[in-house]
Amino acid sequence: MATVVELPLETYQGVVEPDWCPGCGDFGVLRALEIAAQKLRLPTKDIFVVSGIGCSSNLPGFFHSYGVHSLHGRAMAVASGAKLANHELHVVITGGDGDGYGIGLNHFIHAMRRNLDLTYIVMNNQIYGLTTGQASPTTTKGHKTKSTPRGNVELPINPVALALVSGATYIARGFSGEAKHLADLIAGGIAHKGFSLVDVFSPCVTYNIVNTYPWFKQRVYKLEDDKGFDPTDTEASFKKAFEWGDKIPIGLFYKSEEVTYEETEPALKKGPLVRQPLTIEKKLFDDLMAEFY
Amino acid sequence: MGREFTVGIGGAAGDGLDKSGDTLAKSVSRLGLHVCAYNSYQSIIRGGHIWLRVRIAEEKAYSHGDHLNLLIALNQDTVERHAREVESGGAVLYNSDRFTCETSLLRDGVVGLPVPVNEITKPLGRVLPIMQNTVLLGALIYLVRLEFDSTVGVLADTFGHKGQAVIDQNVKILRGGFDYAKEHFVPLMKDAWKFSRIRRPFVTGNELFALGAVMAGCKFYSAYPMTPASSILHWMASHGEKCGVVVKQCEDELAVVNMAIGAGHAGVRAMCGTSGGGFALMTEAIGMAGMIEAPVVVVEVQRGGPSTGIPTKTEQGDLNQVFGASQGDFPRVIIAPLETYDCFWCTVEAFNLAEKYQLPVLIISDLLVSEHPETIEPDDLRYDVPIERGELVTEWPSGNGRYKRYANTSSGVSPRVLPGTEGAEYVAATDEHDEEGILISDVFTSPPVRRKIMEKRMKKMELVLKDIKAPVLEGPADAAVTLVGWGSTGGVIREARQLLAAEGIKTNQLQIKYLNPFHSKEVTEILRKSKKIICVEVNYSGQFARFLRAETGITVHDKILKYDGEPFEPRIISEEVKRIVAGKPRDLDVSMEEAREMAYHYIRTHLADAARPTRVEMVKGNSHGEPVWVVEIVKRDTGEKSGELEIGVKTGALHAWQPVAAGR
Numbered sequence: 001m002a003t004v005v006e007l008p009l010e011t012y013q014g015v016v017e018p019d020w021c022p023g024c025g026d027f028g029v030l031r032a033l034e035i036a037a038q039k040l041r042l043p044t045k046d047i048f049v050v051s052g053i054g055c056s057s058n059l060p061g062f063f064h065s066y067g068v069h070s071l072h073g074r075a076m077a078v079a080s081g082a083k084l085a086n087h088e089l090h091v092v093i094t095g096g097d098g099d100g101y102g103i104g105l106n107h108f109i110h111a112m113r114r115n116l117d118l119t120y121i122v123m124n125n126q127i128y129g130l131t132t133g134q135a136s137p138t139t140t141k142g143h144k145t146k147s148t149p150r151g152n153v154e155l156p157i158n159p160v161a162l163a164l165v166s167g168a169t170y171i172a173r174g175f176s177g178e179a180k181h182l183a184d185l186i187a188g189g190i191a192h193k194g195f196s197l198v199d200v201f202s203p204c205v206t207y208n209i210v211n212t213y214p215w216f217k218q219r220v221y222k223l224e225d226d227k228g229f230d231p232t233d234t235e236a237s238f239k240k241a242f243e244w245g246d247k248i249p250i251g252l253f254y255k256s257e258e259v260t261y262e263e264t265e266p267a268l269k270k271g272p273l274v275r276q277p278l279t280i281e282k283k284l285f286d287d288l289m290a291e292f293y
Numbered sequence: 294m295g296r297e298f299t300v301g302i303g304g305a306a307g308d309g310l311d312k313s314g315d316t317l318a319k320s321v322s323r324l325g326l327h328v329c330a331y332n333s334y335q336s337i338i339r340g341g342h343i344w345l346r347v348r349i350a351e352e353k354a355y356s357h358g359d360h361l362n363l364l365i366a367l368n369q370d371t372v373e374r375h376a377r378e379v380e381s382g383g384a385v386l387y388n389s390d391r392f393t394c395e396t397s398l399l400r401d402g403v404v405g406l407p408v409p410v411n412e413i414t415k416p417l418g419r420v421l422p423i424m425q426n427t428v429l430l431g432a433l434i435y436l437v438r439l440e441f442d443s444t445v446g447v448l449a450d451t452f453g454h455k456g457q458a459v460i461d462q463n464v465k466i467l468r469g470g471f472d473y474a475k476e477h478f479v480p481l482m483k484d485a486w487k488f489s490r491i492r493r494p495f496v497t498g499n500e501l502f503a504l505g506a507v508m509a510g511c512k513f514y515s516a517y518p519m520t521p522a523s524s525i526l527h528w529m530a531s532h533g534e535k536c537g538v539v540v541k542q543c544e545d546e547l548a549v550v551n552m553a554i555g556a557g558h559a560g561v562r563a564m565c566g567t568s569g570g571g572f573a574l575m576t577e578a579i580g581m582a583g584m585i586e587a588p589v590v591v592v593e594v595q596r597g598g599p600s601t602g603i604p605t606k607t608e609q610g611d612l613n614q615v616f617g618a619s620q621g622d623f624p625r626v627i628i629a630p631l632e633t634y635d636c637f638w639c640t641v642e643a644f645n646l647a648e649k650y651q652l653p654v655l656i657i658s659d660l661l662v663s664e665h666p667e668t669i670e671p672d673d674l675r676y677d678v679p680i681e682r683g684e685l686v687t688e689w690p691s692g693n694g695r696y697k698r699y700a701n702t703s704s705g706v707s708p709r710v711l712p713g714t715e716g717a718e719y720v721a722a723t724d725e726h727d728e729e730g731i732l733i734s735d736v737f738t739s740p741p742v743r744r745k746i747m748e749k750r751m752k753k754m755e756l757v758l759k760d761i762k763a764p765v766l767e768g769p770a771d772a773a774v775t776l777v778g779w780g781s782t783g784g785v786i787r788e789a790r791q792l793l794a795a796e797g798i799k800t801n802q803l804q805i806k807y808l809n810p811f812h813s814k815e816v817t818e819i820l821r822k823s824k825k826i827i828c829v830e831v832n833y834s835g836q837f838a839r840f841l842r843a844e845t846g847i848t849v850h851d852k853i854l855k856y857d858g859e860p861f862e863p864r865i866i867s868e869e870v871k872r873i874v875a876g877k878p879r880d881l882d883v884s885m886e887e888a889r890e891m892a893y894h895y896i897r898t899h900l901a902d903a904a905r906p907t908r909v910e911m912v913k914g915n916s917h918g919e920p921v922w923v924v925e926i927v928k929r930d931t932g933e934k935s936g937e938l939e940i941g942v943k944t945g946a947l948h949a950w951q952p953v954a955a956g957r
Contacts, residue, residue: 014720015695015729019736045715050555053723060720061732066712068558069722069732070551071581077548081555081563082712084539085513089559089712107551110544266534267512274560274711276537278510278680284535285676288504292494293323 011044012037014062025202025213026056026123028176033063033092033121035183040190048089050079052099055130056123056202059094073104076111076120083116086274087262090190091117097124101137101157112166112195114261119189119196122159123176125204126211133207143210159199160241160253164234170196171237171254175220176203177213178250185252194260201250216248223251231255295351298437298482299360302345303375304367306334313365313426314345315666316451317433318495320444321349322668325489329667331357333859334605342370349437351487355632355784357665359862363436363481365429369929372398373905374893379403384481386432388425406478408432413469417462424466431470438482441471493668498636498658501674502592503528505640506564507536508678511590513556513563515541515549520604521660522566522594546571550578550591554653558587558721560711562644566592569611570601576618579653583623585721586699586707586750588647588654590640595659597858606858607660609780610832612840615657616809622747624754626654626761627809629780630662634673635806641678646760649683650753651709657808659831661860662781684708689717697728701745705752754810761807763815768801774870775823777849779805779837782829782861789866796867798874805837817845827873829853829866882942885909888922892938895947896926904928904935911942919943 012034020026037047047065051057053072060067066089070078075093083091093100100108100122111118127145128134134147138159142151163171170192174182182200189196201216223229223240226249230236237254262268270276300317304310311332318328326349333344348358362383366372369392376385376394381402385394389407399405410428414420434441445464452459503525506514514533516526526542533540539556543549549565556563567575572593582589595611597603615627626646630639636658643654686708689696696717700707707728710717724734725743733739766775768790778786783804790800803819820826828838828849835852842848853869855861872879883891892906908925915921920942928935936952 016731016737043715044718045713048559048712049720058732058735061722063720064718065720066718067720068555068585069720069724070585071577071723074547074551074578074581077543077551078555078558080548081513081515081552081557082559083555084541084552085556085559085561085563086711086713106544107548110548265539267537267539270537273512273537273539273556274713276512278512278562280507280536282676285508288507288532288536289494289674292496292500293319293492 006038006041009034009038012064014064016061018062019058020055021206023205024055025125025176025200025204026059028179028182029056029094029121029123029200029202030059030062032174032176032179032182032186033059033094035180036187036190039183039187042090042190046088046090048079048082048091050075050082050091050093052095052104053130054096054099054128056094056096056125057099073099073102074107075099076104076107076118079118080111080114080116083118083262084265084268084273086272087117087268088272091119092190093118093120095122096129097122097126097138098128098136101159105137105157109162109166112163112168112197115167115169115194115258116261117194119186119198121186121198121200123200123202124159125202125208126156127204127208129204129207140210158241159197161238163197164237164241164254167195168197168254169194169256169258172197172252173199173201173250175201175216175250177217178220181222181250188252192255194258219246219248220250221247223249223253296482296484296486297348297350297354297358298362299346299348299358300363300365300433300437301361301375301378302347302365302367303371304343305370306341306343308343308367309423309426310343310345310367313430314347316444316447317430318347318666319447320434320439322493322495323443323446324440324486325491325493326351326486327354327493327668328495329354329357329665331661331665331860342374344371344375354667355788356860356863358788359864363433365433366394367425368392376403382481384436386429386436388429406432406436408470408473413473414466417465417469420466427463427466428470431467432474432478434467435471435474436478436481438480438485440488441468491671493671494674495666495668496633497524497666498630498633498663499524499594500528501633501636502566502640502656502658502663503532504674505637506562506590506644507532507538508637508676509641509644510562510680511538511564511644512561513539513541513553515543515552515563515565516567517543517546517549517571519568519571521596521664522568522571522592524664525566525592546574547578550575550589553591554578554582554587554589557582557589557647558585558712562588562648564590564592564640566594568594568596569598569614572611572614572618579625579655580619580621580623581723582653583619583625583750584723586651586709587721588644588651590643590647590654590656592656592658594663595657597856603858605660607860608831608856608858609659609782610836610856611657612808612832612836615655616840618655622751624650624652624750624757625809626650626652626757627657627807628654629657629806629808631780631783631804631806633662633665633667634669636662637674645679645681646757649681649760650706650757651683652753657780659781686710686717687714689714691716695729698730699726699728699746699749701728701749704756705749706756707749758810758812761810763812764803764805764807764819766801766803766819769799770801770822772799772801772824774798774800774825774827774874775820776800776802776827776829776866776870777805777820777837777841778802778829779808782831785861785863786829786866788863789870792863792867793870796871798870800870808840811844813844816841817847820845820847825850825874827851827853827870829861831855831861883922883940883945885922888924888940891940891945891947892924892926895938895950899950900926900935903930906938915939917941917946917948921948
């Protein structure tokens with residue numbers, strides 16, 4: 001579907017300017033998505049961006065393509081339905097950690113099991129920003145927030161490890177302070193055949209005073225720079241998934257080629273559903289009726 | 294009125310009752326008789342009591358009726374609980390190797406017909422216990438004066454995939470039962486049937502929701518298993534590949550409905566199905582479909598609620614939920630199919646309405662219409678169903694300017710493009726938005742934009758109302774009583790009216806199919822002329838009656854309500870109408886029959902199913918503060934008295950169990 005010409009970056013910019021707080025990590029993610037789409041030469045008509053609810057879920061409104069700004073936690077399901085209806089669309093899901101790892105966690109896990117050809121970008125700021133600063137599923141233990149004044153007592157979700165055990169076939173983590181690196185990861189995810197997760201450290205400059213740009217800048221290193229690491233080695237990926245502390249890896253954690261859900265679904269053999277005739281053959285109708293006698 | 298005959302088949306789950314009932318129904322239907330069946334099943338796989346009724350008639354049967362002419366008992370429990378329901382002239386047919394049928398259990402003029410199954414099947418070699426059904430079915434063919442060959446044909450079709458040897462074996466066993474009956478019994482039917490030989494489809498509502506969807510061009514069906522909607526999923530799953538439908542079993546109902554909406558938004562006709570509990574999880578997304586104007590069809594098959602409720606029993610208790618699903622005001626259509634074949638047409642229409650008006654269409658069905666099988670007319674279903682997709686824009690040339698997905702039009706319908714169309718990119722939002730889809734919920738808040746877009750969306754309902762048929766009054770205009778029902782009760786109310794007419798009570802009937810939008814004007818005009826309005830509903834509170842009052846200002850004079858899990862039967866309604874006409878109050882006391890059923894419940898839960906109730910009598914003076922039913926319980930094997938149960942006539946309380954050993 002890709003066109004030959006590389007389109008100017010503005011092609012992918014929505015009519016509305018983002019309303020995020022100045023300095024928000026999500027700006028970097030939006031820019032990275034634009035660069036990725038440009039790099040892959042995707043026509044805007046063939047991109048379908050679905051989000052849930054939260055600051056980061058406003059992203060589709062700032063990006064020029066088709067899309068749905070859906071319900072809190074349900075982006076994955078809406079996107080899955082749209083993908084099955086028209087699997088020629090490049091379906092990208094964008095949202096936050098609360099949306100995807102909290103209220104929408106069930107859909108996230110099952111979408112990975114299915115290996116639908118979807119790209120999921122999670123702007124993980126480890127806090128609920130839109131609701132002014134409560135603990136999220138990725139808030140670190142001990143972190144004091146509006147809803148955890150004595151410090152968060154729950155362990156954070158580990159998205160990379162969760163994706164590894166759930167069957168995702170492309171698992172990456174980026175940092176919005178590294179937009180070009182992030183763009184490569186997103187482009188890799190969109191180009192990948194199967195489910196891809198790109199978890200992004202996207203700092204909330206207003207409500208998360210712990211996991212800030214400087215905090216990440218001091219810690220992150222790129223997996224590509226670790227020459228001994230092989231993202232097709234599951235065991236090695238697991239080890240990297242649990243690295244946290246002074247050094248935190250970003251980059252491609254895992255990649256494998258597996259058959260996608262779309263490829264195994266017999267009703268999609270003739271092409272996208274959206275292009276199939278609505279009416280079945282008369283002979284088939286007669287056969288269906290015959291079963292009732 | 295044509296002749297009719299009702300067969301009851303009772304046994305344990307796992308006895309293969311479904312299969313026997315199906316074979317019987319299909320055999321009969323091939324002869325050109327009408328069939329309407331109902332299965333009071335339970336949500337357990339083996340054991341437990343199953344009770345299937347098959348009504349056979351020369352004229353269309355609209356319900357499973359309230360007669361019983363022949364009981365096929367596959368276990369002792371069935372004999373005890375249902376033998377006395379058999380009417381004079383009827384019989385109880387049973388496997389005499391397994392148990393007996395005491396004449397004390399039978400009404401006058403009813404006979405017990407023992408069939409020695411082992412003796413009959415002995416010459417045929419090793420025969421599975423489940424084959425007792427086939428022996429009894431063979432005997433039934435003779436007793437009810439059906440045709441042996443018709444059943445042979447059904448068996449051949451049923452076992453065709455297992456090879457000729459299996460068919461032959463089945464036919465021999467069937468023949469054994471038939472010959473035995475011929476030799477030992479006389480037919481229960483006095484005259485021969487008039488076989489029209491018109492072959493009719495034998496279908497359930499759920500099958501027709503699925504078939505209707507396929508014929509309407511549905512390409513996506515999603516569901517999470519839930520009784521009594523699962524058989525839509527099963528039909529779709531086994532036919533999806535042939536019919537080009539993606540059938541997705543999802544992780545939960547949230548995924549189910551959101552996937553269907555995603556698919557509908559992307560341009561395919563999408564449907565999902567569930568029951569009340571699953572629908573409760575779907576509600577937020579129903580509002581989303583209204584807000585982003587995505588077409589989607591949702592089938593809600595009601596079962597007994599609230600909460601998990603009675604999963605395998607019928608009710609019409611989800612009306613409030615379907616009306617009230619999701620926050621805020623948004624356009625939604627609610628359709629309740631009136632009878633089995635209507636499930637097909639409701640679905641076809643639902644897709645057309647969903648796409649023409651870009652909104653969610655909710656089909657509210659119930660276990661009764663979804664799962665009971667009946668014969669319908671061959672031309673009740675058609676190949677060439679109307680398909681109307683509404684205003685779809687397939688091209689958007691650059692000269693058109695920016696595409697406005699939610700353009701404020703005079704009709705309220707904004708022409709729709711599908712994702713993938715060049716030059717018309719837009720993002721649909723669940724936040725309030727302007728004509729282009731840009732959010733007005735945060736920085737761009739705008740009260741007038743909100744007002745006009747809300748009016749645009751809601752305006753569509755006026756068009757829908759013009760597009761759907763207003764209900765009409767059935768029966769004489771000058772009737773003394775108007776019975777108002779909605780959805781699946783249409784047939785049974787009609788039959789109750791026939792009973793009342795025979796007793797000189799003239800009634801008419803208003804059956805509502807389209808619940809939202811509602812034909813308030815037309816309904817008001819009809820009901821204003823009614824002398825006495827009685828609403829008939831399968832729920833506790835009369836949810837429709839309340840809605841009717843809200844929409845028309847008309848308060849019904851009385852309500853006939855049922856919420857015990859079992860569907861209405863004609864006589865239940867006609868008796869209640871007579872009571873209301875006579876001005877008598879409703880009797881909520883536990884009846885003698887109910888006391889006996891409650892005793893069975895106690896026996897199953899506390900006495901290991903090893904006893905049965907016999908004598909039941911009312912005792913008034915006691916320490917329980919209400920009259921009680923004293924039910925004598927005897928041991929099943931010896932008949933020796935094991936104790937007495939005391940059940941409150943007013944409260945239904947199980948006041949006491951007095952075992953014999955305790956010295957009573």
